[in-house]
Amino acid sequence: xxDVRFEFEVYSEDYVQGGSVSSDIKKYLHQIxxxxxxxxxxVICSYEAExxxxxxxxGGNLILEIKQDLILLISSDKGPGIKDITLxxxxxxxxxxxxxxxxxxxxxxxxxxxxxNSDLFEITSCPNGTNIKMSYYI
Amino acid sequence: xxxNEILNLIKGKLVTSPCENLxxxxxxxxxxxxxxxxxxxxxNENCVLITGLTHPQALRTAEMLDIxxxxxxxxxxxxxxxxxxxxxxxxxxxxxxxxxxEVSGILYNNGLEGLRI
Numbered sequence: 001x002x003d004v005r006f007e008f009e010v011y012s013e014d015y016v017q018g019g020s021v022s023s024d025i026k027k028y029l030h031q032i033x034x035x036x037x038x039x040x041x042x043v044i045c046s047y048e049a050e051x052x053x054x055x056x057x058x059g060g061n062l063i064l065e066i067k068q069d070l071i072l073l074i075s076s077d078k079g080p081g082i083k084d085i086t087l088x089x090x091x092x093x094x095x096x097x098x099x100x101x102x103x104x105x106x107x108x109x110x111x112x113x114x115x116x117n118s119d120l121f122e123i124t125s126c127p128n129g130t131n132i133k134m135s136y137y138i
Numbered sequence: 139x140x141x142n143e144i145l146n147l148i149k150g151k152l153v154t155s156p157c158e159n160l161x162x163x164x165x166x167x168x169x170x171x172x173x174x175x176x177x178x179x180x181x182n183e184n185c186v187l188i189t190g191l192t193h194p195q196a197l198r199t200a201e202m203l204d205i206x207x208x209x210x211x212x213x214x215x216x217x218x219x220x221x222x223x224x225x226x227x228x229x230x231x232x233x234x235x236x237x238x239x240e241v242s243g244i245l246y247n248n249g250l251e252g253l254r255i
Contacts, residue, residue, distance in 0.1 A: 022202060051195075102193060104174030108175075113179050
């Protein structure tokens, strides 16, 4: 199979559509025959990343790249960035507001979940935006 | 544990079910939680989800984790948006007037185990 790349726009505060991109990603990974366990890991990361963009950022996108022996999931947003990445990666730490909590989010498990469920987790953040690159070996 | 048994034990109302035969699906474990990020962090196998959260994101979370049976405690109502989503995704939705604590206790006492996290 040739390398493929999909880019999905995710909008700030789009709580109604929240999760629809991850749902599409899940269906596509099923279609191309990726194994169930790996799909689960990828969609947990994708859903957490998608909700993070919706809850915390000014909008951004999710990119899915499928290569010969590697799947990349890249979350990229337009800011305002994470002040303290180490703190944000601590399980239980959250800056989410009441709207996120109404939806069952804001438990401070998002970034730790993404790190735990990816084979390689790289994050950079500044006031202009946060970029998270998650790699999965097929 | 079969759906019929769950319904009887918790005096549940079946809101939607894709299966005509309610003895078709058998569940061995359950997870009770209102925090969807915790579900994403800790659900590691097929189980019944017991929750008081009647937000569409509860169903989105279930979709991501391949959870197909959700029990809504505390007499919460399911809105049309959630109902449509559940039907599209072949989910079984049950409501009950019992609290999450009571539902968990009743089902646990009758053999539905908790997830090992």
